[in-house]
Amino acid sequence: MSYTGRFRVWRGHAGGGALADFEVEVNEGEVVLDVIHRLQATQAPDLAVRWNCKAGKCGSCSAEINGQPRLLCMTRMSVFTPDEVVTVTPMRTFPVIRDLVTDVSYNYAKAREIPSFTPPIDLAPGEFRMSQADVQRSQEFRKCIECFLCQDTCHVVRDHEENKAVFAGPRFLMRVAELEMHPLDVSDRVAGVQDQHGLGRCNITKCCTEVCPEGIKITDNALIPMKERVADQRYDPLVWLGRTISRRPR
C-alpha cells in the first residue's frame, strides 16, 4: 500500500532557516528515515541528515518528529494517518549545523569531565570476578546508544544555554551512576555528581526516561538512587566514612 505523504522538513543553517513542504511517496512498512532518504534521492539531494545503522543501534538519527524527540529510523510511518502532515525538525537543544544535523559537541565535552573507570590496582586483567546480579544494574545503563535524545529533552538545558556549563545532562549523570554501581570501581563519585556534574538541578520529571529509545529507566534506576546516595553522604557522616573505607582496594 503506497500513498503520497505530506512532509514538512526544517531546512537551514546556523544563520536561520524555515520549514519546507514536500509531497513524497510512502510505502508499506517504511520508517521516517526511509522517506527522508527518498527526498534526498528524488527532490532534495543536499538535505542533511545523520544516520548509520538504520536499526536503532547507533543513535545517529535523532531529531524531532511533530515536536517529539525520536529516532528517525525507529519511527514507523504507520503511526501516522496518511493525511497527517509529518513535521521533522532538528534537536532543539543543540546548535544547528545544517537541516536536521546539529552540533552535539556539548555531549562529548561532558563525557570527558567524568573520571574514568578505576579498577582496584591489585587486580590483573583476567582476574575480575563479578556476579551477574551485580553487573546487571550498570549493564542497563550501558545499553545507552548515545542518541542524546534525553539530553535534548531535559528542560534544565533545553531552553537554558546558561546551564550547559554546570549540568552534565541525564545521559552523563547516568554514566556516573553506572560507574558508581560498577562492582569493581573504587573511586567515590557521590560528591562529584552533585557538585561538578549538577545532579542537584534535576527535579526528577522523568522526561528523559520517556524519550529513551532503549527504554532505560534513567530517572528511577540511575538519577534517584544517586540522589539518595548524595543525601546519605551529606547527612550521615558515619555512613559516609563507612562507605569510603569499604570501597578501598584491598
Place this chain on the structure above:
Amino acid sequence: MTETERHEYDVLVVGAGGAGLRAAIEARERGLRTAIICKSLFGKAHTVMAEGGCAAAMGNVAEKDSWQVHFRDTMRGGKFLNSWRMAELHAKEAPDRVWELEAWGALFDRTPDGRISQRNFGGHTYPRLAHVGDRTGLELLRTLQQRVVALQQADYFQTGDYEARLRVFAECTVTELLTDDDGAIAGAFGYWRESGRFVVFSAPAVVLATGGIGKSFKVTSNSWEYTGDGHALALRAGASLVDMEFVQFHPTGMVWPPSVKGILVTEGVRGDGGVLRNSDGDRFMFGYVPDVFKGQYAQTEDEADRWYDDQDNNRRTPDLLPRDEVARAINTEVKEGRGSPHGGVFLDIASRMPAEEIRRRLPSMYHQFKELADVDITAEPMEVGPTCHYVMGGIDVDPDTGQSGVPGLFAAGECAGGMHGSNRLGGNSLSDLLVFGRRAGLGAADYVAGLGRRPAWRSGDVDAAARMALAPFDAPSAGAPGENPYTLHAELQGVMNDLVGIIRTEAEMSVALERLGELRGRLRDVVVEGHRQYNPGWHLALDLRNMLMVSEAVASSALMRTESRGGHTRDDHPMLDPEWRHRVLVTRCDRDDPGGDPVVPRVTVEPEERVPMREDLLALFDLVELEKYYTAAELTAHPEGGAA
C-alpha cells in the same frame, strides 16, 4: 589554492571502529602523537552494530577449549585458505584482548562463578563468544571509546590539553593518501563533512581501519559507511588486496518489510536454540551437511536438541554450520519453492523457549522485530534470508605488524585481508579487531621509531586531491546529461547484488564487469546540487569512486576463481578444487594503464602462491581432514606422512 587546514601527527588512524580505536590506543600508549579520523560521530562506527559476541578461547564455559581448537575452527571455517599466521596469532591473543577490555570497564555477561560467560556460535566447537546480551559490539566500542577518553584525561592532567597526544577528528573523510617521491606514506587528504573544507595531515604512518564494502550491494546488513574506502585508498597508494572474491552473505537477514530488508538477525538466535524451518515446517539443515563436515554435526533432531544441554555426548545442530553453508541452503530452499511468504525461510525460537527467556537473552532482536516488522518473536517465527554482511578480502598485510606493501601504510580490522580465508566465523571479527588493531598500532609505532627522516608529501598531490574532490560540482562534459549520484548508487547495488551475489556464473559476472565499466564512465558526469556544507549528495559522489573500484576488484577476482569455496559460490564450478586452495588472487591498481581514468583507476587481478602452513600447525589436523582440501604433494610435510 586557498589556505588549507594542516595537522602533523606521528600516526594517523583512519577509522574509529574497534580496530581503529584499539590501534590508536596502542600507538598513544607507546607515546606517539596520534590522530583518529572517522566519517561519523565518535562512537557510531559500524562496530556498534555487532550483536552476537567476541570469540576468544578463554575456556570459562568449556574447559577443554584452547587456542589450538580455536585455530582449527577458524581454518576450517575459512576452508584452509586463511593466513595461518594470522589465525594463529588471533587464537592465541584473543583472550588477553578480551580481559583487557574488562580492565577498561567492559561489563560482559557472567558465568555462575563470576567469570565472563561464553556462548555457542556457528563453526565454533565450544561455547566461545564473550557477549553482552545481543549488543556486544556496542559494549566493545563504548569501552574503547571510554579508554580513549581516559587517555585524554591523563594527558589533560599532565598538559592541560585533552588533545595533546590523542585527538579525534570526527565527521572527517579521508579521500586520498599522500606519499613521498619514493612511495612511502607521508600523510592524508580529507574534508570535514560539516563544513566541506579540506584538511591535510602530515604523518609518517597511517593505519587504515575503515571496515567493509557492503554498501555496494542492495541487500546488506551494512551502513552507509561501508563504501570500501580503505580498500580503495590502499590500492591507489600502491598496496595490494587479497581474496576479494570472498564476500560473506549472512544467512539470516530480515526479509520483510522491504525497507528493512537486509538488517541482521544475529546468529545468537540459533546459538541459543533457534532453528531454521521451511514452509513445510521441516528443519531442512539436516539435509545440507556437506561432505567436508560429515560426522561433525548431529544427524537427528533429538541429538541436536540434546546438544544444547550436553555437548560432550552429542553433536551440534547443523543450524550452526558455517555461514556460507547455511546461506546457500536457504537460497536453495527458497528457489525450490519451500520458502516463506516474503521469500525467506522461518527462524523459530518462539516454540523453543519461554517468552521471558527470549526477551532476556535476545532483547534487541525482540525490540527490532517488534518495532520494525510488527512481529513478536516470542509468539511467531521470524522470516529470514541471506544478506551481504562482511568482506573477507582486504588489504594484504604482514600478519605480525599489519604493514602493507607500502612503507608506513598499515591496516587492521575488516579492511585487512587474510585472517578469515574464504569465510569468517561469527564472533571472529570482534576479536580480530582487538588482536590486529593492537598489532597495527604497535607496528606503526615501531616503524615511526625506526625512521631516519619523515617522508614529505608532494604539493602537486594535494592540489590534485582537492580538484578531484570538487569535480562533482563542475558542470558535466558538453552534451552529457548530469548524473544523479543516488541513481548511480542504486544501479551499482543492483549490479553487484544480482550479478556478483551469493551464487555466481561466468556469464553474469562478465555482464557485471561491462556494467561497472559503464557506471565508471557515467560517474565522470556526476553532478551534485547545493554547496559544500554537510552535503550528502556530494559525499555519495565521492564514495562512489571507491565503491566502483572495489566492486571491480570483487567481480574480477570472482570471475577468475573457477571453483566454489566459502563466500564464493560458482554455479558453473560447484566443487572445491584443491588446486585453487594454494593460490591467492591479488588485486592491484593498474598504474600504467595508458590514458587511465584518474577518477576510478582500473585494477588488475593476478593469481599468486600462498605461503605453506608451518609444520607444527599442520600437525594439529588429522591427515584425513587435510586430504579433503590439500593436494597430495602439499601434505608430505605432515607427521602422518602424506603420500607424495
